[in-house]
Amino acid sequence: MALTLTDLSRDPWLLPEVDALIGANMPAFMSWESPGNWRWHGMYDRYAEHQLCLVDGDGRLVAAANGLPVHWDGTPSSLPAGSDEVLVRGVDQAPPDRPDAVCMLSVSVDPAHRAAGHAERLLTEVRRRAARHAPRGVIIPVRPTRKPLYPLIPIDEYAAWRRPDGRCFDPWLRTHLELGARQLGIARASLVIRQPVARWAEFLGHPLPGPGEHPLPGALVPLRVTADGHGTYTEPNVWVHHPAGPGAP
Numbered sequence: 001m002a003l004t005l006t007d008l009s010r011d012p013w014l015l016p017e018v019d020a021l022i023g024a025n026m027p028a029f030m031s032w033e034s035p036g037n038w039r040w041h042g043m044y045d046r047y048a049e050h051q052l053c054l055v056d057g058d059g060r061l062v063a064a065a066n067g068l069p070v071h072w073d074g075t076p077s078s079l080p081a082g083s084d085e086v087l088v089r090g091v092d093q094a095p096p097d098r099p100d101a102v103c104m105l106s107v108s109v110d111p112a113h114r115a116a117g118h119a120e121r122l123l124t125e126v127r128r129r130a131a132r133h134a135p136r137g138v139i140i141p142v143r144p145t146r147k148p149l150y151p152l153i154p155i156d157e158y159a160a161w162r163r164p165d166g167r168c169f170d171p172w173l174r175t176h177l178e179l180g181a182r183q184l185g186i187a188r189a190s191l192v193i194r195q196p197v198a199r200w201a202e203f204l205g206h207p208l209p210g211p212g213e214h215p216l217p218g219a220l221v222p223l224r225v226t227a228d229g230h231g232t233y234t235e236p237n238v239w240v241h242h243p244a245g246p247g248a249p
Contacts, residue, residue, distance in 0.1 A: 003062055006053050014053050014061055017060075032199075033193065037191075039090075043066065051066050068105075072100045074100070079239050082188075100134060107122055144159070148219060152222070155186055221236065
């Protein structure tokens with residue numbers, strides 16, 4: 001089936017579908033309040049041309065990639081803390097006149113259309129566009145898709161795991177590396193969600209009677225409950241860098 005590439009500047013009516021697609025690919029708590037989540041729609045409004053969409057012949061959304069232009073000097077030490085900081089800077093401050101890079105924060109594919117190369121197509125398109133306007137390419141705080149199965153393993157160790165054939169263990173991180181990206185470091189507090197224990201308990205369907213680390217389905221690390229009656233989910237991501245242009249070394 002032929003797919004058409006568009007974006008929210010050309011087809012703003014797709015916005016609810018983009019939100020729904022992202023939500024379908026994430027645990028529900030990932031949309032709760034965080035410094036970045038509060039500004040997610042601000043990214044849509046300010047950088048609509050960077051919200052890429054693949055639609056089928058009937059106009060249905062099949063895949064989406066969301067990001068924004070950023071300043072970055074090309075060194076790992078100057079990377080933002082993670083997605084929260086990228087969104088706070090990008091929405092609260094003036095857009096960069098001459099961005100160095102594009103930061104992609106989400107790539108989502110409809111479950112019925114996975115393993116068809118749509119994520120790879122979107123990543124390649126982002127790199128192609130970056131080659132024209134963002135010379136340092138594309139940076140992404142990657143959320144490894146298989147990490148929720150190993151929440152107790154430190155993210156550094158997990159990102160270094162390899163399969164017997166030498167390829168990266170995590171499927172989504174592997175996709176980036178095999179498209180030519182390189183791993184730059186760890187965003188240890190990429191997204192921080194702090195909520196009353198009662199809300200977490202309602203989500204989990206069981207009480208959280210005491211402080212400590214608690215399992216959280218779909219999370220990359222455990223939920224940390226403290227004696228002040230709050231639970232905090234601090235998600236780590238893996239920073240990767242794609243050089244600008246699909247054929248860049």
